[in-house]
Amino acid sequence: MKGLASLFILFLLICSVFGQISYTIPEEMSKGSLVGNIANDLGLQTSRLTSGKARIYTRENGEYIELNRERGVLLVKEKIDREALCKQTTPCALHFQIILENPMEFFTATVQITDVNDNAPTFKRSEIHFKISESAIVGAKFLLEAAVDHDVGINDLKSYELKPTDNFVLKVHSSNEGDKNVEMVLQKPLDREKEEEISLVLTAVDGGEPQMSGTMLILITVLDANDNAPVFSQSTYKTMVTENSPKGTVIVTVTATDADQSPNGKIMYSVSNTLDGDSLMFFVNEENGNVYLNGKLDFEEKKNYQVNIIATDAGGLTDSCKLIVEVQDVNDNKPEINIMSKSNVISEDVKPNTIVTMIVIEDKDSGENGKVQCFTSDHVPFHLKSSTNNF
Incomplete structure (x- = not known):
């Protein structure tokens, strides 16, 4: 989550109606797809949306969602790529407000974007080279580059497979941070006189349906004495x-x-x-x-x-x-x-x-550096008030 402190402020607060609504949609929905009937879900007439010049207010997520006042619905304005929007962050959501005038009202809306399996595991390099001594002892470890899958949850990378396994076995270690270290471990001594070059294939597979995979070629040159x-x-x-x-x-x-x-x-x-x-x-x-x-x-x-x-x-x-x-x-x-x-x-x-x-006053710094205090000029017929929703 970005470190920022936000303070939403109302000039001369009256008893306006505040509400909150949330929707969940998959990524990659086509432009114009229905997100939800905002008028019905908030208990508003479509005429109120039109007369109140209802509009979406957002600063963080770009214009992915649009409001159709006449129909009282939220629509997909631009196709959403969850990986581009949130990377590995979960849950991935768009947050915005619906603003109305005459009288002024606002409603908070959240659209959560779920992942689809549209990315295969990928290795940065198509092949990697090792020079390994024939005197390397059984149990010697060789770090391999891990694959990256930009999908999340069940669609994320799930397992690795190394073939053939005549001399080496694969070991995957999961850390507390959730990442995986992939090692190739020698399980049978090498003999340069019998085999000077060894080729292996490392395959990474995700958990989606259908499964997607990526491969990397491992080329080993057997050396003498280390x-x-x-x-x-x-x-x-x-x-x-x-x-x-x-x-x-x-x-x-x-x-x-x-x-x-x-x-x-x-x-x-x-x-x-x-x-x-x-x-x-x-x-x-x-x-x-x-x-x-x-x-x-x-x-x-x-x-x-x-x-x-x-x-x-x-x-x-x-x-x-x-x-x-x-x-x-x-x-x-x-x-x-x-x-x-x-x-x-x-x-x-x-x-x-x-x-x-x-108005909204924002400071992208965190902690004490992000705390904001607001003041108005003296002797003006207005005063500032912050709502319980930080507006």
Whole structure:
């Protein structure tokens, strides 16, 4: 969820009718599809929608839903791609208000977007290469790039399969954060004299109906003599970085050791590629393990990153560690004032406590940085009042 503090304010509150309605629709519905009968569900006449110049007010989600006043219904204005709208966030929903005038009223509406299985699991690369010594011991692990499926729930990625399994077996480890590390584990010693090149196929399958899958080719070159794999000093590194840190800032140093002597014991560090782009935000010095910031952070866009750092020795053996980067907020956003509705002209005999303007004031910062206080000029015949719904 984006860190923002929103304050909805009413000028001169009167007893208006407030209501709330919600609908659930699948993604990819065609333009013009019916979302719901808003007039019937809110107990309004369609004539009220027309005379009150009913309209949709929203700032967050674009114009995906439109209101047909004459029919009193909500329709799909543009085809909705749940993955583009919410990525992996669930539930995925559009939030907006229905505003009416004469007299002023507003109703809160929510349209939840459910997932359909329209994305197959995908590997960033179609093939990956390993150079593995024939002296690699049984149980040696080799990190594979995980597949990414932009669908969620039952349609998300469910399992992996590795074929053939003569020398290697697949192991998948699930973390508390919900991600999966995929490893290829040696279960039978390699013999370079018998087989110098090995080809394997890694398949990722989702849980949709029908199932969809993606594949990656694994090409292995068998080398001579490397008895020990690198080992990281920590399996997980955690660090915190302020969002205004400049590109090139060293955020953490990872360290791995290898019991072999040079050249087999020489370690090279690298960042594992990911489809979600987290890996592009950082780069690591391949020799000393210093991890640098490689882009501009924005707390309001993304609060944390997670990447895998790989240590590879000269014989092709690897170890990996997880790097979790927490982004700290700074007060870099000013409050924004937006008018939801207003009366351009009011009568001199207007009754006290009549609403004349509704506005929303928003600050995208979080916590104390996002708290907003509002004031009006002194000696004016108006006052501010916030409703229990933060309007």
